[in-house]
Amino acid sequence: MTTLTPVLSRNWDRPDSYTLDAYRENGGYEALRKALTMEPDAIVEMVKASGLRGRGGAGFPTGMKWGFLPKDNPKPRYLVVNADESEPGTCKDIPLMMANPHALIEGVIISAYAINSHQAFIYVRGEVLHVIRRLRHAVAEAYEAGLLGKDILGSGFDLDVVVHAGAGAYICGEETALLDSLEGYRGQPRLKPPFPAVAGLYASPTVVNNVESIATVPSIVANGAEWFKSMGTEKSAGFGFFSLSGHVKRPGQYEAPLGVTLRELLEMAGGIRDGHRLKFWTPGGSSTPIFTEEHIDIPLDFESVGGAGSMLGTRALQIFDETTSVVRVVRGWIEFYAHESCGKCTPCREGNYWMVQVLRRIEAGKGTQEDIDTLLDICDNLLGRSFCALGDGATSSVTSAIKYFREEFIAGTHTPAWELFPYQRTTRWANESVEEDA
Amino acid sequence: MSTPPKPNPIFSGENRARLELDAKEIISRYPKARSALLPLLHLVQSEEGYVSNDGIAFCAEQLGLTTAEVTAVATFYTMYKRRPVGEYHVGVCTNPLCAVMGGDEIYSALKEHLGVENDGVTEDGKISLEHVECNAACDFAPVVMINWEFFDNQTPESMKKIVDDLRLGKDVKPTRGPNRLCTWKQASRVLAGFDDGRATEGPQAGEPSLAGLRLAKERGWQAPDPADTAAAADEEGTK
Numbered sequence: 001m002t003t004l005t006p007v008l009s010r011n012w013d014r015p016d017s018y019t020l021d022a023y024r025e026n027g028g029y030e031a032l033r034k035a036l037t038m039e040p041d042a043i044v045e046m047v048k049a050s051g052l053r054g055r056g057g058a059g060f061p062t063g064m065k066w067g068f069l070p071k072d073n074p075k076p077r078y079l080v081v082n083a084d085e086s087e088p089g090t091c092k093d094i095p096l097m098m099a100n101p102h103a104l105i106e107g108v109i110i111s112a113y114a115i116n117s118h119q120a121f122i123y124v125r126g127e128v129l130h131v132i133r134r135l136r137h138a139v140a141e142a143y144e145a146g147l148l149g150k151d152i153l154g155s156g157f158d159l160d161v162v163v164h165a166g167a168g169a170y171i172c173g174e175e176t177a178l179l180d181s182l183e184g185y186r187g188q189p190r191l192k193p194p195f196p197a198v199a200g201l202y203a204s205p206t207v208v209n210n211v212e213s214i215a216t217v218p219s220i221v222a223n224g225a226e227w228f229k230s231m232g233t234e235k236s237a238g239f240g241f242f243s244l245s246g247h248v249k250r251p252g253q254y255e256a257p258l259g260v261t262l263r264e265l266l267e268m269a270g271g272i273r274d275g276h277r278l279k280f281w282t283p284g285g286s287s288t289p290i291f292t293e294e295h296i297d298i299p300l301d302f303e304s305v306g307g308a309g310s311m312l313g314t315r316a317l318q319i320f321d322e323t324t325s326v327v328r329v330v331r332g333w334i335e336f337y338a339h340e341s342c343g344k345c346t347p348c349r350e351g352n353y354w355m356v357q358v359l360r361r362i363e364a365g366k367g368t369q370e371d372i373d374t375l376l377d378i379c380d381n382l383l384g385r386s387f388c389a390l391g392d393g394a395t396s397s398v399t400s401a402i403k404y405f406r407e408e409f410i411a412g413t414h415t416p417a418w419e420l421f422p423y424q425r426t427t428r429w430a431n432e433s434v435e436e437d438a
Numbered sequence: 439m440s441t442p443p444k445p446n447p448i449f450s451g452e453n454r455a456r457l458e459l460d461a462k463e464i465i466s467r468y469p470k471a472r473s474a475l476l477p478l479l480h481l482v483q484s485e486e487g488y489v490s491n492d493g494i495a496f497c498a499e500q501l502g503l504t505t506a507e508v509t510a511v512a513t514f515y516t517m518y519k520r521r522p523v524g525e526y527h528v529g530v531c532t533n534p535l536c537a538v539m540g541g542d543e544i545y546s547a548l549k550e551h552l553g554v555e556n557d558g559v560t561e562d563g564k565i566s567l568e569h570v571e572c573n574a575a576c577d578f579a580p581v582v583m584i585n586w587e588f589f590d591n592q593t594p595e596s597m598k599k600i601v602d603d604l605r606l607g608k609d610v611k612p613t614r615g616p617n618r619l620c621t622w623k624q625a626s627r628v629l630a631g632f633d634d635g636r637a638t639e640g641p642q643a644g645e646p647s648l649a650g651l652r653l654a655k656e657r658g659w660q661a662p663d664p665a666d667t668a669a670a671a672d673e674e675g676t677k
Contacts, residue, residue, distance in 0.1 A: 339571065
């Protein structure tokens with residue numbers, strides 16, 4: 001049986017957990033002291049050896065990403081933290097930065113030292129005011145304590161950190177769109193290559209990492225690569241947040257080794273709400289193909305989830321029970337992608353727009369016999385045909401929902417989804433009103 | 439002959455001088471000035487409550503850009519409003535997870551209660567309403583954001599009461615945020631990078647954020663002891 005392994009969340013139950021004092025009382029910034037005695041390359045090697053893979057969805061090995069920075073480029077190097085958490089279902093970085101911002105700041109300092117960068121940015125989505133306050137407060141505390149600025153802890157290493165608030169655009173979570181946004185432009189993805197490691201922020205060598213990836217680095221430096229690898233699976237090492245939401249009794253953040261199963265997590269979360277059963281779920285946000293009850297024992301690691309036809313993504317487990325219309329949910333997700341498409345690539349901009357029209361019609365029970373084929377055809381023309389993963393991600397829910405629940409789309413040719421699945425039955429308070437009625 | 443239009447008092451005289459100092463401070467944070475454009479747009483929004491053409495011209499002048507270049511950016515991001523919004527801007531999450539958990543009901547109840555459509559403002563200018571996309575608080579669904587502060591686990595009834603209280607001028611406290619909601623303009627100023635000194639108010643975490651930690655403590659679960667893994671690695675090395 002897999003058990004929980006709270007590392008980043010281990011001090012969150014302290015009311016003052018976000019302060020420098022509280023963080024230090026739990027061993028905070030000791031990893032930084034150790035790191036500053038190490039050669040920068042040795043830290044890169046250590047992170048490589050730990051097997052840490054990016055926690056922002058793609059799962060690219062973090063140490064390898066750092067290793068791609070060209071040795072001979074004289075331009076300044078930048079570290080950019082992607083704190084633009086907005087993949088539907090994903091809700092781990094925001095509570096992490098609210099409760100424990102110093103874990104991120106310590107990770108930023110160690111990572112910047114490892115890649116020889118003297119300027120870091122934390123690009124945080126704008127719609128989370130209190131998280132922005134907490135981050136800025138933590139940065140200010142760190143400057144005051146000599147943990148940021150010139151000659152950090154007497155090491156001779158200098159680093160400045162800027163907390164930069166975005167302005168509302170899902171696409172800025174895509175790393176090259178984020179860089180354009182940080183440069184003061186519309187956030188639109190760039191064609192790769194060149195990758196940010198070669199030409200990133202201001203065309204300088206840049207590392208872009210997710211909040212959770214960077215916040216995990218201090219624990220690896222403090223406890224060693226072997227410690228990190230002792231959790232998780234061979235190719236998906238370590239721990240991560242599994243964020244349960246939806247029709248479960250105790251939704252929330254569960255920090256566990258990669259490879260934990262939904263069955264285990266559901267047991268921890270008290271199961272599906274009373275009187276109901278699991279219908280479908282996302283393993284890693286709305287851009288990952290949905291799973292059903294049959295996937296409940298799949299180890300939630302990169303390889304196993306990929307092997308079963310989906311992606312681990314951000315471990316955003318959105319759980320829907322049998323009261324939920326899959327057509328309604330997919331229509332909502334595609335409205336999201338249509339709204340958030342930056343418009344640069346025609347297949348994504350137009351494909352999502354037209355899928356919304358078709359899905360609204362199916363939801364209303366006015367679909368046609370050809371609509372399923374039309375949807376699959378649009379997905380076929382979308383997948384792999386845009387600059388970034390937003391377009392690809394949009395197709396995931398459509399194709400997987402048709403694969404597992406084709407009959408609901410067929411029913412959309414004659415019956416509205418809200419008649420088949422009365423919408424008031426899905427709400428958080430639905431169970432209460434049923435009891436009242438009885 | 440027509441008289442020339444009166445200059446916008448917000449972007450002229452003493453107020454302009456003050457804003458130019460703010461702008462300088464923002465620009466000084468970045469290696470390249472243009473990176474300051476997003477915070478500058480938050481800054482002009484904090485003065486007028488929205489991004490007007492005068493606000494765009496102000497940003498353009500600070501950065502040596504054309505107004506077309508700034509307009510292209512201002513219209514790309516949903517947090518910049520091109521028309522005045524309410525003193526309290528209410529964003530109901532209707533992305534599917536929240537929608538299914540009750541966000542759709544909350545949104546339609548508020549539309550009816552306030553008598554406004556999407557992006558509409560109440561006649562007293564107090565409340566504006568929009569449906570927003572996922573705000574990274576799914577374990578607190580259904581979620582509503584007011585001036586970008588979290589209002590977790592809402593119902594149609596709880597939200598109707600909150601907007602009523604706001605219209606009556608009562609203090610309202612976010613679920614995870616400062617002790618009192620600030621106005622839209624004040625929030626925009628924080629986004630521009632000027633602190634309001636309220637970071638230490640409010641809880642460190644909500645209950646769902648602690649669900650896993652509490653269970654781990656209850657069951658005595660923790661991450662492995664580094665001493666054990668170091669010993670195992672040594673053994674491995676000597677084999």
